[in-house]
Amino acid sequence: MTFQRPILWIHEEALGANNPALQAWPEAPAVFVFDTRWIQDAKISRKRLGFLYENALNLPLTLRKGDVAAEVLAFARRHQADGVVSSSAVDPRLKRIGEAIDAELPLGLLDPEAFVELPRPPRLGRFSRYWREAEAVVWKGYSPAC
Amino acid sequence: MPSAAPPSINGDLPRQFASRDALNTLLAQEFPEAEGELSPIRGGREAADEKLRRIDARRYAKSRNNLKGAVTGLSPYIRHGVLTLAEVRDSVFARIRNRDEGGKLINELGWRDFWQRMWLDLGDGINNDQEPFKTGHDAGAYSRELPTDVRDGTTGLACMDGFRDQLITTGWLHNHARMWMAAWLVHWRRVHWKAGADWFMQHLLDGDPASNHLSWQWVASTFSHKPYFFNRGNLERYSDGSYCDGCPCAKSCPFEGSYEQLENQLFTPIPTIPDSGKSRNQQRNRQSRSSGGASAALARPKR
Numbered sequence: 212m213t214f215q216r217p218i219l220w221i222h223e224e225a226l227g228a229n230n231p232a233l234q235a236w237p238e239a240p241a242v243f244v245f246d247t248r249w250i251q252d253a254k255i256s257r258k259r260l261g262f263l264y265e266n267a268l269n270l271p272l273t274l275r276k277g278d279v280a281a282e283v284l285a286f287a288r289r290h291q292a293d294g295v296v297s298s299s300a301v302d303p304r305l306k307r308i309g310e311a312i313d314a315e316l317p318l319g320l321l322d323p324e325a326f327v328e329l330p331r332p333p334r335l336g337r338f339s340r341y342w343r344e345a346e347a348v349v350w351k352g353y354s355p356a357c
Numbered sequence: 358m359p360s361a362a363p364p365s366i367n368g369d370l371p372r373q374f375a376s377r378d379a380l381n382t383l384l385a386q387e388f389p390e391a392e393g394e395l396s397p398i399r400g401g402r403e404a405a406d407e408k409l410r411r412i413d414a415r416r417y418a419k420s421r422n423n424l425k426g427a428v429t430g431l432s433p434y435i436r437h438g439v440l441t442l443a444e445v446r447d448s449v450f451a452r453i454r455n456r457d458e459g460g461k462l463i464n465e466l467g468w469r470d471f472w473q474r475m476w477l478d479l480g481d482g483i484n485n486d487q488e489p490f491k492t493g494h495d496a497g498a499y500s501r502e503l504p505t506d507v508r509d510g511t512t513g514l515a516c517m518d519g520f521r522d523q524l525i526t527t528g529w530l531h532n533h534a535r536m537w538m539a540a541w542l543v544h545w546r547r548v549h550w551k552a553g554a555d556w557f558m559q560h561l562l563d564g565d566p567a568s569n570h571l572s573w574q575w576v577a578s579t580f581s582h583k584p585y586f587f588n589r590g591n592l593e594r595y596s597d598g599s600y601c602d603g604c605p606c607a608k609s610c611p612f613e614g615s616y617e618q619l620e621n622q623l624f625t626p627i628p629t630i631p632d633s634g635k636s637r638n639q640q641r642n643r644q645s646r647s648s649g650g651a652s653a654a655l656a657r658p659k660r
Contacts, residue, residue: 225438228402245370250391254559257384258396258528262562264370264380265400266439274370276387289366298438301473301567303480326442326470335478341471342464349463353450 214294214319218242219272220283220312222305224323225298226266231321232296233270240290241272244282249304280311287316298323396528398433398562405434409448418461424531424596429462432563433529435469442466469568476567483570484551486579492544493625496579499549503556507542514611515604516592517541528562533595539576540586544623545611550577586623589613 219232219241226243228234233241245260267274275282287295295312299320312318326349333344365372370387374380381395398404413427420426434440446466453459476483490496506512510521520534530538535557542548554573558564574580589612593601601607614622 223437227437227439227441229441229444230438245388247388250388253555255391256393256528256560257381257388257391258393258560259562259564260384260388260391261380261395262398262400262433262528263437264384265404266434266437268372269401269439273365274372275368276370301476323438324441324443326446326466333474335471335475338468338471341474342467345467345470346464349446349467350456352446353453353456353459355453355455 214292214296214317216290216292217294217296217319218283218287218290218292220244220295220297220309220318221267221270221272222279222297222300222308223263224300224302224305226263226270228270229324230270231298231323235321236296239296240286240292241270242283242286243267243270243272243274244279245274245276246279246304246308247276248278279308280315283308283312284315292316294319296321393525393560396526396562398430398527398529400433400437400439402439405431405439408434409440409445412445412449412452412462414449414453414459414462418458421461422533422595424533424599426531428531430529432469432568433561436563436565442470472565472567472571475571483566487571487574488579490584491578491582491627492584492623493627494547496549499543499547501549501552503542503548503552504546507546507548508556513606514541515606516596516600519600524557524560528560530561535572536576536585537587537592539573540584541612543573543577544584544586550574550579584624586616586619587612588616588619 217236217239219236219239221230221232221241221243225232243263245263249255250260264274273286275286283295286292294317296319297309299322300306300309309318309320327345329344329348333341335341371383374383377395384391384395408430412429412431416427417429421428431440431445435442435445446463449459449462449466479487486496490499507517507521510518510525512518517538520530520538523534524530539550539553542553543550550573551570554566554570557569557573558566561569571580576585578584589601589610592612601610604610612619
């Protein structure tokens with residue numbers, strides 16, 4: 212990634228200090244945006260918003276609300292950024308937002324630490340199949356204390 | 358709270374609050390359409406660390422299907438990346454004396470990872486029935502609307518109204534309560550799983566379409582080999598009878614009966630139940646039912 216002055220987009224899947232974007236760019240301005248359309252359409256309760264808010268307050272970031280891509284791009288302009296860095300997301304809604312950002316300003320995505328690194332993508336559809344491949348790899352990291 | 362608070366400009370939401378009430382007021386102003394109040398469950402790393410410190414993998418393995426069992430309560434923090442699965446995994450590793458002690462809990466973390474991988478695979482398709490219902494009822498037989506008495510918690514069933522109240526006030530429910538509630542709505546009330554799943558998503562602090570929707574579909578049988586249901590004995594056992602004692606419907610409990618009786622009452626026989634071993638979730642069904650897997654807290658006793 213060759214950004215000189217990126218901003219960070221922190222989203223709902225990575226509101227922790229080990230967010231890879233925060234770790235890679237600890238001095239970069241960061242923003243979290245409450246997605247007002249999603250909140251309205253999915254009728255998200257205040258409990259969930261408060262929980263997200265309290266998580267976000269733990270991190271050195273600016274909180275906004277509105278159209279997420281538009282807010283992130285405005286935040287980038289505010290800081291004369293040459294790109295946006297974020298953590299890769301699973302939620303298709305967040306992926307679409309990422310694509311909308313990337314259409315205007317380059318977006319670099321960093322992967323959060325994986326639960327288990329598998330040599331090849333596991334066969335899904337059945338947990339047992341996945342677990343047959345993953346379990347031993349997960350437990351490789353364990354050694355009894357005594 | 359970090360000291361490096363960024364400079365504020367117009368439209369930035371505040372970072373300083375005199376109290377939690379002040380946050381509640383701010384949210385009411387900024388998001389007037391969002392219903393309810395704050396949850397007593399707090400966000401943030403400190404609260405997450407407190408839960409992490411209390412992990413008891415051995416007790417978890419033995420008691421997790423009971424509403425008062427040693428479940429971790431970590432799901433809201435994992436869902437939002439306050440804690441990564443890798444951190445929780447390492448925390449479990451640091452607390453156990455041998456692999457057996459942590460087996461169940463690590464397995465459940467595996468479920469979370471599996472659901473996320475499924476979501477990456479399915480994308481928005483997660484909102485659709487993955488397979489036909491195996492209940493003998495057509496998808497169109499299920500109401501797309503959540504009944505008002507369910508939403509309001511006025512059904513008269515102490516258990517279900519109680520779970521509803523906990524969902525609305527705290528945004529968290531024990532997994533077994535989620536399963537019972539989902540089974541009741543889908544199979545007894547004939548509500549489509551999506552209506553229930555969307556309702557849960559409004560309120561659950563850990564609301565995650567992967568775990569939530571696919572678990573609802575697993576109960577409904579659109580993501581499993583057969584429907585999940587329960588009876589009063591099962592609910593009574595794992596809730597220590599706390600709901601049944603004093604329930605106004607105790608004498609006309611819809612969950613009373615053997616599994617055979619309830620199966621006949623709830624489902625219409627279908628000519629052939631797919632049993633070719635090709636059903637993508639057959640293994641999951643079998644595995645979870647026999648082990649009481651907590652991702653789908655299946656404590657269904659053997660018949």
